[in-house]
Amino acid sequence: MTTTDTGTPCAGVAAGTFLSGPGPVVDFGPGAVARIPGHLADQGARRVLVVTDRGLRAAGVVDAVLAPVRAAGVAVEVFDDVRGNPAVDVVERGAGHARDLGMDAVLALGGGSSLDAAKGIALLAPTPGARADGTGTPPVAGLPVVAVPTTAGTGAETNGFGVLEDPATRQKVYCGDASVVPRVAVLDPELTHGLPAAPTAATGVDALVHGLESLASRGRDPVSEAFAAEAVRRAWAWLPTAVGDGSNPRARAEMLVAAHLAGQALTRSGLGLVHGLAHSLSLHTGAVHGVALAAVLPEVVGWSLDADPAGWARAAEAAGLPGASALPEALAGVLDAVGTRVSVADLGAVPAQHEALARTALADPVTRNAPRHPSSVDEVVALLGRC
Ligand SMILES: [Zn+2]
Structure with a gap:
């Protein structure tokens, strides 16, 4: 996220120093979810924490998306505690879960809340005791993230930060790092139908x-x-x-x-x-x-x-x-x-x-x-x- 003024409008044209930064590989198209096993294999992922919400699981979307992943022999654990406007404690709990289970990648599946929570979980997982309240970035890189949005909204698959709520301070906090920019964004419009x-x-x-x-x-x-x-x-x-x-x-x-x-x-x-x-x-x-x-x-x-x-x-x-x-x-x-x-x-x-x-x-x-x-x-x- 850029919060500094890098572009002073110059006769209506934004001036400043800018580079096209690295972002996710984008796999776009109907049926793209079938290629998730290949994307996980590219990341060397054998044990994957799927971060999602209960509604998507109840609707059968989670099982449908995971069927080819399971068939490919990947060990999958589903963490479906994410709600709208996710709070820092959900991320910290999910990270502990990923650490305890020895996960080596995170599959973010859902709307912006699930994607934001997943990036925080991936970032905190390798560092015991790390906090999601925006007070510091863990010293080690996060787990690789593959992001699968099921809504056309936040674009949270494009960046490495999550917007979370901190109930203690009643403020939005920004939890993230370049290491958890999704490696792959799987954009399958059929998931949104x-x-x-x-x-x-x-x-x-x-x-x-x-x-x-x-x-x-x-x-x-x-x-x-x-x-x-x-x-x-x-x-x-x-x-x-x-x-x-x-x-x-x-x-x-x-x-x-x-x-x-x-x-x-x-x-x-x-x-x-x-x-x-x-x-x-x-x-x-x-x-x-x-x-x-x-x-x-x-x-x-x-x-x-x-x-x-x-x-x-x-x-x-x-x-x-x-x-x-x-x-x-x-x-x-x-x-x-x-x-x-x-x-x-x-x-x-x-x-x-x-x-x-x-x-x-x-x-x-x-x-x-x-x-x-x-x-x-x-x-x-x-x-x-x-x-
Ligand atoms: Zn927004």
């Missing part, structure tokens, strides 16, 4: 916001801009179809690619205040990440437009809009179309909580790259009052 409309919308909104915030981030560079613009173009065109017709193979494939590209973008650029406020809302209300984003998206973008006309113009262009000023209303329209146009009050946040919500958002490192920085807690409280 069974996802119901509501989570398809929430995760798809996440991918769209990653692209939008990346384009207006203070940390952007021309490479992140290319990834982000293409992510926005695809998500804008295909999210409503993916939500309305979940078995549409083109829409599912386009969204999986959009989420991956947006993940590549945000890993380079960082995000902004939409994510800062959404993290805070999830911490204080338990809201699903994508729905929390939706609650503040049009208002925060509108509030930020004048701070970065070039960045928002690029976002509008990717969305096929005539200009940046059209973004807030168009975003509200997209959220309406996919059934996620909600208010902060709809999530259960009452005005008396707004100051605490604002303080948490301002303390979140993800807010640093916002194009417009709030000058005070009161300014964020006023903004929340309009969301």
Whole structure:
């Protein structure tokens, strides 16, 4: 994750020092899950901890994906304790489990929560007593990770950090290291066909916001801009179809690619205040990440437009809009179309909580790259009052 300002906008073009960093090998296409045994063999994996959630296991997806892995003679143990907005203790418990069982690789299977938890587990597993609370990186490299996303949203398969909740401090913490960047990302759109409309919308909104915030981030560079613009173009065109017709193979494939590209973008650029406020809302209300984003998206973008006309113009262009000023209303329209146009009050946040919500958002490192920085807690409280 980039949280420093590496790209000073230069006549509308992000300037700075940038390199295309190493990322996962991507195996994309219908049926790609059948090639997981080969990818694990390439990592020398004989004993694999599968990190997932109970819903996916109950739906039969975990067994279906693991059948060829087991048939290949790989020893498999399933850790399915991951919930939405995973907490640090789940990661520490999973890491202890992997260590006790002598696992030599981690297969991350599920949505962003499972992928984030899996990267933390892989990182902590070789180091007894290591903490997931963001207070330090273990001295040894993590176990190799193969990531298999089952939602088109976070793009968590693109990078080596997980976003976790620390109940002790009521803050989001970032747990990760280059050693747990997934070695392989298996992008099989058929895995997403069974996802119901509501989570398809929430995760798809996440991918769209990653692209939008990346384009207006203070940390952007021309490479992140290319990834982000293409992510926005695809998500804008295909999210409503993916939500309305979940078995549409083109829409599912386009969204999986959009989420991956947006993940590549945000890993380079960082995000902004939409994510800062959404993290805070999830911490204080338990809201699903994508729905929390939706609650503040049009208002925060509108509030930020004048701070970065070039960045928002690029976002509008990717969305096929005539200009940046059209973004807030168009975003509200997209959220309406996919059934996620909600208010902060709809999530259960009452005005008396707004100051605490604002303080948490301002303390979140993800807010640093916002194009417009709030000058005070009161300014964020006023903004929340309009969301
Ligand atoms: Zn997100």
